[in-house]
Amino acid sequence: MTPILGLALRSIWNRRTTALLTISAIAISVALLLGVQKLRTAAKDGFANTVSGVDLIVGARSGQLNLLLYSVFRVGDATANVSWASYQKIARHPDVAWTIPISLGDSYRGYRVMGTTNDYFEHYHFAGTRELRFEAGGRFGDLYDAVLGADVARELRLKLGDPIVVAHGLGNVSFANHDDKPFRVAGILGRTGTPVDRTVHVGLEAITAIHVDWQSGIQAPPGARVGAAQARTMDLTPDSITAFMVGMRSKVLTFTMQRAINEYRQEPLMAIIPGVALTQLWDLVGIADTALMIVAGFVVLAGLLGMLTAILTSLNERRREMAILRSVGAQPRHVFSLLVAEAGTLATCGVLAGVALTFAAVAAARPVLEQRFGIFLEIGGLTRYDLGLLGAIVGTAFLMGALPAWRAYRNTLSDGLTIRV
């Protein structure tokens, strides 16, 4: 069939303006499909990479997703706390390498305030092995030091040394402020693309300190209050924390520890494996990207239909050409394969151009996506799934080419050698 392919290529070249438009339409639709596919993978990976290096997250017994949402995504509230004694007992377990305590409940201008320790900056990882990085300043030095996530600092235009007053509770506008014990910005974290960017971090003891003269959500009357300086002298060990993250000495010990915590008798606790819980959560929110994928699929179909239209439209003016081919010995099946080859060639060129377009777009959009949205796009090659999609597109084009090819075949049989002008 090589002579036929040669003829098909020349014929396409002869109608190169139409062909170029057809190829462009297919290329753009293919690039859209691949782009959506790439973003989808990147978003899913980014989601799964929200927290890494943490083997278990432990909180009061509730739902797996609930615990994940408030401890990692700062969404929702804990139903109960974990007592300091239980935390200490687990933290000192010989199989446990490190723990990060988390204490939530206050906010700063809409951003959640999280009480923790310097271990957080040490052990918290995201996107595989990426560590928290300081854009400015450093870890907690003083009791009233605060470390801001990248978004908090940028959107509120805060810089090192600025004072911030934490509000009691989570409302955007709160009437109960901890204005007697202001914090100072000691560090600003680099962008992570995770909820860390939208968090105000303070020391665990500081959480105790600002609540030392509070009872049931109300501050003591002015006479009975404890000043900021006075609080420094007190024992600021908390009675309880909201949750904590655990790093095991060995990954294989994770399941044993998880079971032990879930069966802990002194207190109703629950331990979750972040990766498993994240996947479960993605299954819930991932429906949107499936819809996007379906839309992209239809755009590809539209591109292919455009090609079909272009070929079908050209058929009538090409009847003469087919008759000439027959007069030199072409069989009707040659005419059939000529048109199928044209459709296949157009689609293949479109797909290749689409792949090139995708790579160019990814290379161009990568820095912006990473900077603004914390989505890390892989430049890397096409996945097996991508190749499957592209193969299906070319296959569909060949099948579609059979329609004009069949019509040309019929024309050829009825026209014979007589060229009807």
Add this chain to the structure above:
Amino acid sequence: MTAGGQAARSGVEPARAAGGPGAAADGTSPAIEVSDLVFAWPGKPPLLRIERFAVARGERVFLRGPSGSGKSTLLGLVGGVLAPASGSVRLLGSEVSTLSAAARDRFRGEHLGFVFQMFNLIPYLGVLQNVMLPALFSAGRATRIGGPAALRAEAVRLLAALGLSDRSMLEREVTQLSIGQQQRVAAARALLGRPEIIVADEPTSSLDHDARENFLRLLMDECRAQGSTLLFVSHDTSLGPLFDRIESLTELNRRAGGPAPA
């Protein structure tokens, strides 16, 4: 041209038959032999009833027929695009009417060359590529020339023989050629690979008078040079005297006449 015409008058020249090209089983049987042919389009009364029509090898026959006389249908039958309802179409001694459609296509590609009234050329191929086109579909014609290496040289030779020797023209787009030039390119394509039979269907109708005769002389010279039979179909009888024989399709066709021969 009369001298050439007389020389071929005898129709079956032993020398030509022996040295003639092609793979026909029988070198002396007529180039075209139609007998007891009946053809009808589905659901219509018979369009053609031809008792006998034969063209000897090397003969140049002018077939006269007004439009609607079944000319195109007869060419379709000779070309192997159509199959008769009954009767026989023998080309070079082979019965083509009983061959399969694909085999008829191959036979046509191998042994027949066509020139049509106009729009003979594939618009997206260059002049040379148009001339070389038959070699794509017929291995036999490619081999007769001497293989792919000689193909281009033969195409250039044929074009020159037909009066297109300008080198720059060979690379030109066929759509930029004049009608006369296009017809010569088409003739060169029909002649490429020395097919035994050349069928020309009103090839001169879109040419002016002087160009007509000039074109026809060149075509006939080359047909004689390579021993091809020429069946020339036209309604314009002014060119008739240049041929060995003139036949009228209306007279050949007995469809309107008495009862069909049994």
